[in-house]
Amino acid sequence: xxxxxxxxxxxxxxxxxxxxxxxxxxxxxxxxxxxxxxxxxxxxxxxxxxxxxxxxxxxxxxxxxxxxxxxxxxxxxxxxxxxxxxxxxxxxxxxxxxxxxxxxxxxxxxxxxxxxxxxxxxxxxxxxxxxxxxxxxxxxxxxxxxxxxxxxxxxxxxxxxxxxxxxxxxxxxxxxxxxxxxxxxxxxxxxxxxxxxxxxxxxxxxxxxxxxxxxxxxxxxxxxxxxxxxxxxxxxxxxxxxxxxxxxxxxxxxxxxxxxxxxxxxxxxxxxxxxxxxxxxxxxxxxxxxxxxxxxxxxxxxxxxxxxxxxxxxxxxxxxxxxxxxxxxxxxxxxxxxxxxxxxxxxxxxxxxxxxxxxxxxxxxxxxxxxxxxxxxxxxxxxxxxxxxxxxxxxxxxxxxxxxxxxxxxxxxxxxxxxxxxxxxxxxxxxxxxxxxxxxxxxxxxx
Amino acid sequence: xxxxxxxxxxxxxxxxxxxxxxxxxxxxxxxxxxxxxxxxxxxxxxxxxxxxxxxxxxxxxxxxxxxxxxxxxxxxxxxxxxxxxxxxxxxxxxxxxxxxxxxxxxxxxxxxxxxxxxxxxxxxxxxxxxxxxxxxxxxxxxxxxxxxxxxxxxxxxxxxxxxxxxxxxxxxxxxxxxxxxxxxxxxxxxxxxxxxxxxxxxxxxxxxxxxxxxxxxxxxxxxxxxxxxxxxxxxxxxxxxxxxxxxxxxxxxxxxxxxxxxxxxxxxxxxxxxxxxxxxxxxxxxxxxxxxxxxxxxxxxxxxxxxxxxxxxxxxxxxxxxxxxxxxxxxxxxxxxxxxxxxxxxxxxxxxxxxxxxxxxxxxxxxxxxxxxxxxxxxxxxxxxxxxxxxxxxxxxxxxxxxxxxxxxxxxxxxxxxxxxxxxxxxxxxxxxxxxxxxxxxxxxxx
Numbered sequence: 001x002x003x004x005x006x007x008x009x010x011x012x013x014x015x016x017x018x019x020x021x022x023x024x025x026x027x028x029x030x031x032x033x034x035x036x037x038x039x040x041x042x043x044x045x046x047x048x049x050x051x052x053x054x055x056x057x058x059x060x061x062x063x064x065x066x067x068x069x070x071x072x073x074x075x076x077x078x079x080x081x082x083x084x085x086x087x088x089x090x091x092x093x094x095x096x097x098x099x100x101x102x103x104x105x106x107x108x109x110x111x112x113x114x115x116x117x118x119x120x121x122x123x124x125x126x127x128x129x130x131x132x133x134x135x136x137x138x139x140x141x142x143x144x145x146x147x148x149x150x151x152x153x154x155x156x157x158x159x160x161x162x163x164x165x166x167x168x169x170x171x172x173x174x175x176x177x178x179x180x181x182x183x184x185x186x187x188x189x190x191x192x193x194x195x196x197x198x199x200x201x202x203x204x205x206x207x208x209x210x211x212x213x214x215x216x217x218x219x220x221x222x223x224x225x226x227x228x229x230x231x232x233x234x235x236x237x238x239x240x241x242x243x244x245x246x247x248x249x250x251x252x253x254x255x256x257x258x259x260x261x262x263x264x265x266x267x268x269x270x271x272x273x274x275x276x277x278x279x280x281x282x283x284x285x286x287x288x289x290x291x292x293x294x295x296x297x298x299x300x301x302x303x304x305x306x307x308x309x310x311x312x313x314x315x316x317x318x319x320x321x322x323x324x325x326x327x328x329x330x331x332x333x334x335x336x337x338x339x340x341x342x343x344x345x346x347x348x349x350x351x352x353x354x355x356x357x358x359x360x361x362x363x364x365x366x367x368x369x370x371x372x373x374x375x376x377x378x379x380x381x382x383x384x385x386x387x388x389x390x391x392x393x394x395x396x397x398x399x400x401x402x403x404x405x406x407x408x409x410x411x412x413x414x415x416x417x418x419x420x421x422x423x424x425x426x427x428x429x430x431x432x433x434x435x436x437x438x439x440x441x442x443x444x445x446x447x
Numbered sequence: 448x449x450x451x452x453x454x455x456x457x458x459x460x461x462x463x464x465x466x467x468x469x470x471x472x473x474x475x476x477x478x479x480x481x482x483x484x485x486x487x488x489x490x491x492x493x494x495x496x497x498x499x500x501x502x503x504x505x506x507x508x509x510x511x512x513x514x515x516x517x518x519x520x521x522x523x524x525x526x527x528x529x530x531x532x533x534x535x536x537x538x539x540x541x542x543x544x545x546x547x548x549x550x551x552x553x554x555x556x557x558x559x560x561x562x563x564x565x566x567x568x569x570x571x572x573x574x575x576x577x578x579x580x581x582x583x584x585x586x587x588x589x590x591x592x593x594x595x596x597x598x599x600x601x602x603x604x605x606x607x608x609x610x611x612x613x614x615x616x617x618x619x620x621x622x623x624x625x626x627x628x629x630x631x632x633x634x635x636x637x638x639x640x641x642x643x644x645x646x647x648x649x650x651x652x653x654x655x656x657x658x659x660x661x662x663x664x665x666x667x668x669x670x671x672x673x674x675x676x677x678x679x680x681x682x683x684x685x686x687x688x689x690x691x692x693x694x695x696x697x698x699x700x701x702x703x704x705x706x707x708x709x710x711x712x713x714x715x716x717x718x719x720x721x722x723x724x725x726x727x728x729x730x731x732x733x734x735x736x737x738x739x740x741x742x743x744x745x746x747x748x749x750x751x752x753x754x755x756x757x758x759x760x761x762x763x764x765x766x767x768x769x770x771x772x773x774x775x776x777x778x779x780x781x782x783x784x785x786x787x788x789x790x791x792x793x794x795x796x797x798x799x800x801x802x803x804x805x806x807x808x809x810x811x812x813x814x815x816x817x818x819x820x821x822x823x824x825x826x827x828x829x830x831x832x833x834x835x836x837x838x839x840x841x842x843x844x845x846x847x848x849x850x851x852x853x854x855x856x857x858x859x860x861x862x863x864x865x866x867x868x869x870x871x872x873x874x875x876x877x878x879x880x881x882x883x884x885x886x887x888x889x890x891x892x893x894x
Contacts, residue, residue, distance in 0.1 A: 106858070145823050149820075168860065168863040376519070376553045378619060419621075423621060
């Protein structure tokens with residue numbers, strides 16, 4: 001029986017797919033945080049290279065992947081499409097379950113798909129140094145890999161609690177030559193101000209974004225890189241879905257349901273977006289985006305213009321948001337702890353193309369362990385949310401033959417401390433953070 | 448340019464290659480430790496299933512891979528063959544450098560290739576429970592994965608120092624359902640006796656083997672599994688070289704030099720052995736086996752019958768050995784800290800087919816970091832020894848066009864603590880352990 005479909009190097013897509021022009025009613029532009037007017041590329045050019053800003057604003061459906069980027073992606077891409085045959089048996093379902101295995105990237109997740117082109121366009125425009133933030137460290141590792149390939153300096157502001165608790169990801173970044181500091185740090189005004197007030201703080205993604213942006217804005221040779229949310233990131237991640245479409249075709253299958261976990265939206269939209277044109281042409285596909293019940297951006301947030309960071313320094317993005325000063329409870333899927341959502345995924349939800357689903361962390365770890373024993377691969381805590389979503393779909397009516405495709409966004413080999421806590425019974429589910437959401441929603445910027 | 452060659456599921460080898468019948472002057476049989484007479488399968492059957500013992504003694508060149516085993520291997524196999532194009536550029540060599548990327552296995556190393564068939568043959572013969580030892584944890588993780596797939600209990604005796612220092616590998620085994628204890632443990636006579644004498648001991652692979660064997664011998668439903676050294680393990684690992692031959696052929700290349708690191712010999716022989724028939728038919732290939740200078744089994748050991756464990760309870764194997772009570776210095780490539788060597792690799796060295804090379808750990812970490820920055824993949828400390836060997840070959844005469852193939856046996860994502868110590872300048876090279884070797888050599892059993 002067919003277990004896995006692989007593609008050769010020369011079968012890898014040579015263009016990315018840009019879903020924006022195909023989205024019904026489109027995507028609203030970012031607003032200048034001061035003037036509240038649509039923000040053109042010239043102002044964003046302080047922190048992003050023009051090559052990426054052109055992609056951010058592009059209305060082209062297909063954009064060529066540069067040869068130099070392809071050459072690096074080919075170290076691990078095309079990634080395998082695997083059929084979870086044992087999981088199907090264990091569940092006793094008639095559904096066929098496929099997953100796209102993005103864990104084969106050298107840093108263990110899909111994040112490298114965007115890190116490589118981001119480093120490339122910066123390098124091409126003479127940038128010498130990139131700054132970024134990282135939470136659990138997946139994005140920081142990916143960008144460190146990419147900057148080492150293009151001989152760029154890389155400065156990573158890593159949320160303090162992860163810096164202390166996930167030493168392996170910090171070491172991976174350092175091995176690739178990146179400079180990693182715990183955030184808040186003494187190296188930025190923002191960081192110093194926060195440390196003065198709260199010397200013991202664990203930090204947050206919002207603080208780290210503010211520090212990385214401040215650093216990039218203050219140096220001529222430096223620009224900033226973001227690992228999710230933005231249109232150009234989702235463009236880069238479309239390679240996942242483009243490959244998956246070819247592979248499913250070779251397998252003689254077409255997905256009835258596509259499932260992915262949603263933090264900033266990049267892995268989900270990366271897999272889903274190349275299927276959107278078929279959907280709009282009448283093909284019956286369901287798109288299911290899973291998110292943590294404790295950070296329910298799509299299911300309990302509001303579609304509004306909001307900041308991407310706590311400090312309120314980024315452009316305003318039109319997206320589902322829980323409010324930019326919402327601090328989610330400490331679930332172990334650090335990559336899903338974000339108050340906002342990519343404007344592209346937000347538009348898909350607004351148009352009722354994507355069905356968002358809330359999941360609790362214990363059911364997700366349970367699904368992850370079941371998957372690991374069945375298919376031999378231990379998923380990252382974020383990926384457990386996709387697996388749980390796929391299992392729910394497979395078990396909705398186990399007698400119904402249907403085809404499920406989900407994104408296996410990353411492995412959990414460097415997240416084993418979370419599994420330890422799960423097995424030790426030290427993890428729990430969180431009550432719906434109603435009060436915190438109400439408070440942060442009240443602070444949405446007035447447009 | 449071609450970066451990587453992949454094979455489809457249906458191009459995966461369906462037979463293993465057994466090099467034993469092709470080795471000039473063959474391989475001597477194991478001896479009974481009591482009678483010093485050749486040991487037949489009936490006595491070994493106390494700890495190994497007949498399916499594996501048949502393979503251990505087999506004189507067949509090709510042995511079918513069971514369908515159930517193929518199905519599991521296909522989760523990640525065939526593994527990619529990658530050309531290290533950037534490394535070539537960085538080195539400024541005219542050599543072409545290829546590597547077989549065994550790091551794509553779900554546990555990050557080649558060990559799973561033998562763990563899966565070992566679990567299968569035990570399951571087929573009604574065994575309910577497997578015991579094994581693990582040092583750094585690679586083999587323990589692989590066997591835990593395999594036993595979870597065949598619904599066998601798994602008990603891993605993990606060397607105390609790794610149990611304490613490598614918590615992630617322990618957690619991986621537990622996620623797959625294995626029972627992991629620090630060795631020496633209170634659960635065996637051997638363990639209790641050692642703990643009574645040395646309550647603070649760090650343990651050793653030799654002690655852990657003795658405990659796992661004692662456990663397996665004392666229960667009817669239990670057998671023992673070993674991750675390297677034995678003929679059947681090298682048979683299973685031949686899938687690496689069989690795939691590589693096909694892939695190199697597709698690339699239009701043939702290796703002038705094949706390089707691998709040698710601990711017990713399984714990853715090196717797995718890649719090298721399918722090329723032995725060509726060599727014996729007159730094809731010019733050099734086989735280079737790299738080993739730590741601090742555990743120089745092939746370069747400073749003696750070819751003799753010796754025990755596989757410290758306690759002297761295993762059958763006597765005819766192999767290069769430093770003496771079964773040799774304790775290597777604490778280098779970070781835990782998988783290469785073994786006093787003996789597979790009888791198959793030993794025979795290849797005896798016949799001057801394989802050239803053994805000594806390397807120090809600092810030059811290997813340096814090579815590993817160079818490789819990581821060039822090719823984006825962080826190697827395990829053991830794999831750094833193969834990379835260093837390949838680089839030496841590429842730089843011997845950088846103007847000479849030649850083709851080098853090495854085995855990338857595993858990634859280092861769970862070994863980052865070793866890299867931290869390397870970057871912090873806390874690692875050093877060890878002087879040649881002349882006195883320790885002289886002492887342990889004096890204790891070789893008299894045959």
